[in-house]
Amino acid sequence: MMSSTEHNYETKSYDVIVIGAGGAGLRAAIEASAQGASVALVTKSLLGKAHTVMAEGGMAAALGNLDAADGWVPHFKDSIRGGKYMNNWRMAQIHAEEAPERVKELELWGAVFDRTPDGRILQRAFGGHTYRRLAHVGDRTGLELIRTLQDKGIHSGIDVFMECTVTNLLEENGQVSGAFGYWRESGRFILFKGKSIVMASGGIGKAFEVTSNSWEYTGDGQAMAMAIGAELIDMEFLQFHPTGMVCPASVKGILVTEAVRGEGGKLTNALGERFMKNYDPERMELSTRDIVAKAIYAEVRDGRGSPNGGVFLDISHRGADYIKRKLPSMYHQFLELGDVDITKGPMEVGPTMHYTMGGIRVNPETQESPTVKGLFAAGECSGGMHGANRLGGNSLSDLIVFGRRAGLYAAEFAKQQTEMLPIDNEKVKGYAQALVEPFERKGTETPYPIHAELQHLMHTKVGIVREEKFLKEAIAELAVLRERAKKARVDGSRAYNPGWHLAHDLINMIDASEIVAKAALQREDSRGGHTRLDFNFSDDKVWRHRTSVASRATDGTLTVSYFDKPQMPKELVALFDKAEEKTAFETEGKF
Amino acid sequence: MMMIVSDAHTNRVANFHVFRGNPDENGEHIGEVVNYEVPLKPGWVVLDAIHWIQANKQPDLAVRWNCKAAKCGSCSAEINGLPSLMCKTRLDHMPADKPIIVKPMKTFPLIKDLVTDVSWNYEVNKKIQPFTPANSNVDTWRYFQQDADRVQEFRKCIECFICQDTCHVLRHHSKFDKFFGPRFMIRLAQLEFHPLDVADRLKFIKEEAGIGFCNITKCCTDRCPEQIRITDNGIIPLKERVVDRFYDPITMLLNKIGLG
Amino acid sequence: MAELNAAPVLKTQGFGITDRKDAWWWEQVFTIVVMGLFTIYATWAAAANAYFEVGPYFSPFYSPNLKAMFPEAFSWMSFSPAFLILWAPLGFRGTCYFYRRTYYRAIFNDPPACAVDKPKVGLLRWAADYTGETLFPFVLQNFHRYFMYAALVLVVFHWKHVWDSMFYKGQFGVGVGSLVILLDAVLLSLYVFSCHSLRHLLGGKLNNFMANIFSKFRFSLWEGQTVLNGQHWFYAWASLFTVGLCDLYIRLTAMGVIKDWNTWGIDWLTVLPATGH
Structure with missing residues (x-):
């Protein structure tokens, strides 16, 4: 058996290395392969298990199958308004323009969407979308997306590395040269030499106590990219999904799809009042997620919550047959995990950490990092598309639109490289040494309690509402947690050792958490997924025009500053009439 | 309306008989069943108990899981002999006095503990x-x-x-x-x-x-x-x-x- | 923490080995007992060649009575006419997808129950090497649909017996026997009409239900039959019970063990059978 400190590694070479096999990673890999590149798709989990499978409601694309008036312009405007005008306008435009083609492509590859009565793709209403726009399959659209791409991918000549964790990116003079990591099964090391890298590693939700995210969401991509000079933007904007399960405690945070509201679900407080009329009387339950989440937060805070600290969401008026057909997983989830029959009565729901709007800064056309050549990013780990708040349904379409672009341009970049960059073996040995070092530690503490404390800290002090005092405390406490994490003990061997895996992932989560806290402290403003009790208004003069940007300084410290947002061209600005914009701003500040 | 999850028999200590082992060269499941006493909480599923064992008793206990919401299909195992998802098997529906046996899927070669090669x-x-x-x-x-x-x-x-x-x-x-x-x-x-x-x-x-x-x-x-x-x-x-x-x-x- | 044992988990350990704590053996015992009793009774009743009709009632085991229908063609026959016909219901049940599940589990132990180990050696195994339904004789299961066609014909005869049982010398009436025969006909019909092969024939073989008016019609048949098909297992057991009960009731009445209550007020032992086969 291999000793736990052995440093040997195998080496593989590919044109394009895709890290992460969710919707964005798979789509990128398929595209890069279609361009003739040799592609490695590396995933921490088994293929088809990515967090994308948990997406429920649908993917937004202005197909106009039900509402002929829909098109890329209304979708673009909805995304910008939902994002509180913080989106990278070009990404929002590309997304709205290309989403319909990408959705049709899925159908071509075997996706089976719910149908309209005349046999086309059915679309459903969702929060913040003016028209019925979400192509969907009941309440398991993410699974459909993953399975379709998976079945396409395995026939596309991609080499898939399952249960293989990438821990470090390699670069030479500001250009990527490869990636280093380990097989989870054996703990053996592996080096990928590559001409370009697509990061598609998802979000950071596992740094939070109440989250709908799977264990993979540990901020690996963000941390690795920063380590070789990439920047993160908009990291203060976190989406708390308004409806997660709250009871029993062990399922707290599990997602209750927005489709429940899309299909007509009503939110009520302990007094039986449809409280959304006090927050967004026009859109009511179909308001954007940031507003509904903060409304629920305010109801509970002011003593009008349900017995278990949430509010009530009731869909039972739609009838048992309809619910079982359109929301089957919700029906079973509540029946089996919560002892509640949602066809007969209301569910208790409350906000849960759901999505990271911010992420790796990329060129909106090519998805390439402006600071690291050959590094591309797509999906949740990239930033800019969703601004301060993502609309429901825009994530799945984001994955396929920008996943494809990332794969396309990564393959093009690889084609332009005549040969692989050299790998610095000493550096690789250093990474290997750092990975096995935890086995030599003699501390008493394992990584598990540190992770639990991190989650609690982020939930209470960098959560749905924030204040300077708590953010400063959080930053100080994160430094302490980081020191403890560096000393955490690892037992056993390198073979499939979750304690060892967590010891490494924990540092990534702390990196990401520190940036969220620092960016949140910097932004003296409330909008979308960032609410400051001490700055409980939208400062449109200053902060509407600033994007936060984080990077790792040469001494290793994480710093956050800001830059001026790119200006939207006049012809696009002209699409927004003033009255509408005013309303969008006014919704802020009511909390 | 709401059913209140009873605390009566969920706040209890249960014995978990968890398979721990490594494969031989043919992938056969070689190992032993180890008993862990786990204090249960209301509404817990088997995966909660396995996580508790990892955090408190056995940090290197291998288990494959992703979503803990019955959507990804990663945490398959054999619970009291029946192939099941660990994230979907409620503990408060199980007899209080008997140990709960958790073993890896028998059909596939073992990787380690509860993880098999699929x-x-x-x-x-x-x-x-x-x-x-x-x-x-x-x-x-x-x-x-x-x-x-x-x-x-x-x-x-x-x-x-x-x-x-x-x-x-x-x-x-x-x-x-x-x-x-x-x-x-x-x-x-x-x-x-x-x-x-x-x-x-x-x-x-x-x-x-x-x-x-x-x-x-x-x-x-x-x-x-x-x-x-x-x-x-x-x-x-x-x-x-x-x-x-x-x-x-x-x-x-x-x-x-x-x-x- | 205590180590309880340190042995390899082998693929096949022996009959009935499992960690299951529920009564997994219940179904196996039930199946063997019920099927065993039915087989013994049916063989005896079919071989008896007597007591299969009384008054307006006729036993389903002997239906249709080919010997009575075509006396010249079958004049050479000395054994029970039941054997001319029993191959059809037995073939239908024997190749039925539900019964296959049930006896492969209960009798062939393949598997005895889900995730329960099967015998290492011996008669209780399928064969030296498991081949499923790929080779003779089990490959013949694929002809289930032909038995289904025969069963559809039997259904017609069973309903004829219901009709016959409600008229005595042209006069309408009802007896307990008529009700028993009716129950048998209803459950047999439900069992046959919920058949998987019929489901395929009605519409299951189509890929595009909405292609034209004809396929839409077949879709509605398929959709309705799908509901019945979900209960196929229940009809399979229930109709086995009622067909046995029906023969037993008629047999006991004909033997004079029990007396049929009916609106005609006739004791059937005093009259000849009314059926004119």
């Missing part, structure tokens, strides 16, 4: 001809919910491979080279039933996928956490189509003269 399944999927429409102009496509329903039932599959684990053709007889298993029978059914798919996989289903090895004993259906009616809606209809093509002389004749 890569065979991915190799099988590669052999199946994917969706093959007659024309690629999606804008012209029309098909209806009545047709989609049948296909969508199978596309609910979360690839937990519990059906593969339970199927005795694989579990006891190890016919990995002759039979694709229930998961891929419904993958094939889903492609065959798709109103726009034009590929013909019946010979493949009979000869490569080995549908004749299924003796419809229905354990796959009994254990499917997604409640897919694998046997009745997937395998039996495929068997009937295979009969049409290869066994039934009348249908074969009708097909030959174009009346089938």
